[in-house]
Amino acid sequence: MSELLQRLPSPFLSREGAARSKLSKCSMTPGKKLEGLVAAAITPMTPDGQINLSVIHQYVDYLVREQNVKNIFVNGTTGEGLSLSIQERKQLAEEWVRQGKDKLDHVIIHVGALSLPESQDLARHAAAIGASGIAVIAPFFFKPTNKDELVAFLQKVASEAPGVPFYYYHIPPLTGVKIRVEELLDGIREQIPTFQGVKFSDTDLLDLAQCINKNGSEQFAFLYGVDEQLLGALAVGVNGAVGSTYNYLGRKTKLMLQAFAKPDLALAQKYQFLIGEFLNFVIKLGFGVAQTKAVMTFVSGIPMGPPRPPLVNASEEFIAKAKAKLDSIVWPDGD
Numbered sequence: 001m002s003e004l005l006q007r008l009p010s011p012f013l014s015r016e017g018a019a020r021s022k023l024s025k026c027s028m029t030p031g032k033k034l035e036g037l038v039a040a041a042i043t044p045m046t047p048d049g050q051i052n053l054s055v056i057h058q059y060v061d062y063l064v065r066e067q068n069v070k071n072i073f074v075n076g077t078t079g080e081g082l083s084l085s086i087q088e089r090k091q092l093a094e095e096w097v098r099q100g101k102d103k104l105d106h107v108i109i110h111v112g113a114l115s116l117p118e119s120q121d122l123a124r125h126a127a128a129i130g131a132s133g134i135a136v137i138a139p140f141f142f143k144p145t146n147k148d149e150l151v152a153f154l155q156k157v158a159s160e161a162p163g164v165p166f167y168y169y170h171i172p173p174l175t176g177v178k179i180r181v182e183e184l185l186d187g188i189r190e191q192i193p194t195f196q197g198v199k200f201s202d203t204d205l206l207d208l209a210q211c212i213n214k215n216g217s218e219q220f221a222f223l224y225g226v227d228e229q230l231l232g233a234l235a236v237g238v239n240g241a242v243g244s245t246y247n248y249l250g251r252k253t254k255l256m257l258q259a260f261a262k263p264d265l266a267l268a269q270k271y272q273f274l275i276g277e278f279l280n281f282v283i284k285l286g287f288g289v290a291q292t293k294a295v296m297t298f299v300s301g302i303p304m305g306p307p308r309p310p311l312v313n314a315s316e317e318f319i320a321k322a323k324a325k326l327d328s329i330v331w332p333d334g335d
């Protein structure tokens, strides 16, 4: 952890601090490309709905030891980032960076917000604490209507953290911003020199494939965000994936990645079908962030707590059925 972070009171870090940090403190594992699996961090909460920083140490150890996952995406969709205050987002970012030091390869902080100054503030903060990357979602109340408006917004945030790799977080089912990424990438490095890649949480594999075909997955990192069809995205060349299920199915999904790389497509398909069988089952019951928190709680034993309203707790019936389903799956590795 940076000395700066240890000295400054949480949750606030000054703009001067951010400026001082820049390149020097921006990586958990400096220079290591973001690839493989990235867990979309859940935000643990106490029963009365406050953020619960005290279990993040245990959470990091669980991901590394039990799930073999060493990258984390903080304050995104699964982390209820847009339902948290700026102060809470900063506290969480600091705690993940602090606990991830020497254990995680990448701690990416989602700094998107509807308000540009808030997003910029979060970007400066992420730089100051030594995050390995920042990501930004498209603003979704007043929306950009074309590529230029979206890039202008992203640029204004990215430029506040000039030494930190920047990722665009594309999730049109939630933002309603359907600007094609293929279009967005055209000339992006001229506007955003820190641009490093895309977290692509959409089912449009044509758009994704065109992005990869035109830019090459060596130039940018393409991380896929629809866990139930990751194998399709691997086939078009993504570098990895960011998702909620890697919190508790990370080890199994890694086995799928290994089978795909070998290549043993039949084995990779087996893993994808089984992961899909579980997700198909829970999606039919009603599956979202609240249910992810419940599943992670019973799989890991770490209390993730309730979601923040308007989301409501997963029902006892959901928990019982989801647990029975997960327990019933026989994985190819015999587990």
Ligand SMILES: CC(=O)N[C@@H]([C@@H](O)[C@H](O)[C@H](O)CO)[C@@H](O)CC(=O)C(=O)O
Pocket: 040, 041, 073, 075, 076, 077, 078, 079, 201, 225, 226, 227, 228, 242, 243, 244, 245, 279
């Ligand atoms: C809409 C949504 O929450 N999508 C998830 C998926 O991991 C999703 O939970 C999974 O594919 C199951 O449907 C991720 O893309 C979200 C994510 O990475 C994040 O939390 O930022």
